[in-house]
Amino acid sequence: MSESTPGRRRGEELEQAIFKATIEELAEVGYANLRIESVAARARAGKASLYKRWPSRAHLVRAAGRHLAVAADTSYEPTGDVRADLADVMRRIADFQGGSGGEAVRGYVGELTAAPDGEELRDDIERPRVRAITRIFEAGVREGVVRPEALAPRIVNLAPSLVTHYFLTRGEPAPQEVIDEILDLVVMPLITEREHR
């Protein structure tokens, strides 16, 4: 019961508090203005405790981003309406990008130079999306409305990639109209059978 007066936290408990503070700071000031000292102060922790765990701001933010991505990984149940299900997943991605997760990704991208590490963050973010969309596509294939070739990873990743590209190049998450247009002009025409004609 060391909740109200933490006395002195350590290990996992302290780490969680630092992640929480990082995410809050990201949401408030953005990645570009994130100060290690501010995070430490907000978490009521010593700056040295942060540097003991992560060698730089970029590493801290990356770790916090993974933390966030894993936490946000809620399993998704397709309704069977392929377009509606895809729109739903894309909307969730855009919402994620509108918050701290987006700031973390932005920072990761800005600092990234010929990615030596950092693949884990991308994987943690991509994996649940791929899983959700694969299930949607599989359901569509069973019903005969989606071509089996659509299950190729590049095609499964198409919708998330385009939503993310919008976010990265515009600075704000894709609005609903953009999501609709991506679906109606690109994704749906590509994945559905066009035997008519």
Add this chain to the structure above:
Amino acid sequence: MSESTPGRRRGEELEQAIFKATIEELAEVGYANLRIESVAARARAGKASLYKRWPSRAHLVRAAGRHLAVAADTSYEPTGDVRADLADVMRRIADFQGGSGGEAVRGYVGELTAAPDGEELRDDIERPRVRAITRIFEAGVREGVVRPEALAPRIVNLAPSLVTHYFLTRGEPAPQEVIDEILDLVVMPLITEREHR
């Protein structure tokens, strides 16, 4: 003839020298490690001259990026082979991203928060691509191998968007295999007629 010993440059001439220095620095140390003082020193200019023109590093890099994008805008003549022409344009985009242009874009993305300005840079970069691909598509439409619907901006931008997304999330420009896969699995199936079957 104030080339070898510039005496003291001003106006346009000085600005060009600063851009040149910025681009060289970007290529050498990357955006994250770019120091205003290093740029000034390399351009043999006073730091104050830089701050007189651009309020921050981000603005300087953005301006240099536009400068570069405009300079790189070589008009493109389609051969008529849609896939080969697209592969060519995508290859050029990836090459651009592998140099200073990519670093400028990366910096712009990292610093970007709900883009108030910065649309000019995106436009300067996108416009020539859109123009080139539109011409490729138009040629394809005339020959009956490309659907007229492919001329929608979202579809014209598809290939560049995916190449750019790869670059931004991986930290390095898309290799040839990725370009080929994007073309064969996504772009070509989407834009070509599929009346057979």
Add this chain to the structure above:
DNA sequence: TAGATAGTGAACGAGCCGTTCACTAAATGC
């Protein structure tokens, strides 16, 4: 040729970085 304009270079205060250290609280071993 005189004045106005624009660039130089050095110096500055301020802020944040990443590190260190003496101190203290919590966990562990006995």
Add this chain to the structure above:
DNA sequence: GCATTTAGTGAACGGCTCGTTCACTATCTA
């Protein structure tokens, strides 16, 4: 229940880069 080890705190630091200022000087213009 006491002694030892482990881990976090908080303050202080040297160093770097920022963005600004200022006296000086080169170039342009009238």
